[in-house]
Amino acid sequence: MTSVAPLSASPRATYPAAEATPTHPGAIRPVLLTSLRDLQWRIRRFVLAAVATGFVLALALMMSGISNSFSVEVHNTIAALGAQTWLVRAGSPGPFTDPVPLPLRTVAEASRLPGVRRAAPLLVSRAIETTPGASASSDKNVNVLGIEPGRLGSPAVVQGQGLGGGDEIVADESLHLAVGSTVALNGTTFRVVGLTNGITYFAGQPVVFMGLGALNRMDGSSPPVATAVLLDGVPTRTLPGFTALTDSQVRTDLGRPVAQASKTIKLIEVLLWIVAAAIIAAIIYLSALERRADFAVMKAVGTPSWHLFVGLVVQAALLACVAAAIGFLVEAAVAPTSSMAVRLSGADYAAVPVLAVLVGIVASFLPARRAARVDPALAFGAG
């Protein structure tokens, strides 16, 4: 212990004069030092918590994507048909949820209504796509829209060509059909001539466009019928026995079957965020309990209470950030395998870390407050 001797005389003498007074009062560095070192100290628990929270956030993100896809597909489908006004039978809630047949002459009558520039028939139906030789479990529900090729209602294709006539169809990419391939719908074989992108409805069910005549034949309707008239323009009056619906009304109609599911998904999304918050809160609370003696010692040697409070909040925010990053990775890996469309925008991705940090801060509030209020006198009994 020979080096101890100077101590009794030295500390004041060797205290550097230039630093005689603190130069960084209120600095955050000691907060970060203790918080980061503690995370390092309990790294296994931190990683486990981050992974668990990350999976929960990935699920929440997917729920959000699925919920988004419901409104996006409604928008895309209605936009693809290009109508400003939709004419349906009076009393019908809309062209998609309750399609009521109407004679084709209605189209000509509607085209003469004041304010209407163009009119075209639309036949809304459904079919089962079957693959020859495959089991029934591989059959897919598809929404089939019958239109008159080249007229209002013809969709823009991203691959191949527009709809001609006869046995041609234009299908959505989500059906995973190639241009030139054939497909059986309700037992009738059709040839794929073009592909659309993102045109689905009723929770991701793909849309197939075909000629009005072909769809009438497939459905066995004779004489041929339509279920709505697409109008370019806004008529100042309507035909007797018919109702003119706006885009917004049709959107409501198309979204109605999944509205309940959408609400449930949003509820699950909220619950998942609560679970994420609970995981973060539990980890931070446990940490606050375990570090009670440390906090008492830190207060005893002059650490202000707010340092302890902020330290735990910083840990919660870091945990949330890492969990958000893991959530992104998990979502990116899992979403493509989902049978339902998951549509997320940049804003959705940006919102997750922000929301996660906010959730982390809220979740850590109580344990952080508990830490800040620890009795420093415990230091004499600590250890």
Place this chain on the structure above:
Amino acid sequence: MSLLEVSDLTVEYASGGYLIRPIHEFNLSMERGELGILLGASGSGKSTLLSALAGLLRPAGGSIRVDGQEVVGLAGRALTLYRQRGVGVVFQAFNLIPSLSVRENIELVLLTAGYSGHHAHARSEELLGAVDLLAHTRKRPGQLSGGQQQRVSIARALALDPRMILADEPTAHLDYIQVEGVLNILRELADADRTVLVATHDDRLLPLADRVIELTPRKRRTGGPPERRELADGEVLFRQGDEGQLVYAVESGTIQLLREVANGPDEVITEVTSGRYFGELAPLFNLPRSATAKALGQAVVNGLPLDIFRDQMREQGTPVAGPWSAAVEAALLEEGAR
């Protein structure tokens, strides 16, 4: 002027609903450069006193002045500054932060006080060099021996160069080789500007001290002379917290034993009637009285030292054979003869 002036210090707290007063009207004065040993048994209030001096608990009354600054009543930033710069504490169980390295444990104190990272680094190196631990700066506390950890704890206490160092049982967890190193440092810490107060129940540390402060008076061989007390209604025989040397036997009347309650009137624990005794624990274990004894109506009690009390119990099965037993008379005669 003394560096430390403690006047009429009283610390009390509630435990199990009862009011406990481990420090009662305590007085102490220490000069600069002094090393004091605060001696007392477990539970005598050593740690409580250190906590009050360190500004970690608020006393019920009295005054603590350190270098002229009144500590009682400090709050907020002033209290934090006192804890940082006014006093350094060396804890019994070292109490180093396990997730920080040895150096970071010291740097934390400096950074918290607002010093730059550069200065904190230099100062911690300087202090670790002084306690001969420069080779261990990157290690975690758990990788060090008890003596090494205690030296880190001392270096941490010195980080901001406080005027007073408080050490709570600094050798309790150390073997005799480690004890020597720590004692050397503690002795050298008390210099012209700094006062050191060490709380311990280990009287082997006494040669180290400039002065010894006993929180529990050393046990007397005899409990003093017997006494016969005639008490008026409501008269107090002794109070909770008083020192006690005698066991009391009730000759006539009734004595109420009351305990102070944290919030509310005193609670009656029991009533002791003629032929029964009370108050034996304080002289037996050298503890303060744990209750107040008060006459309920007129009463007469005989106060007996422990040895006479034991003799009477052994010979007669009761401490009160008659109004004033022969053994008591004999003891009084013996006392008078001295």
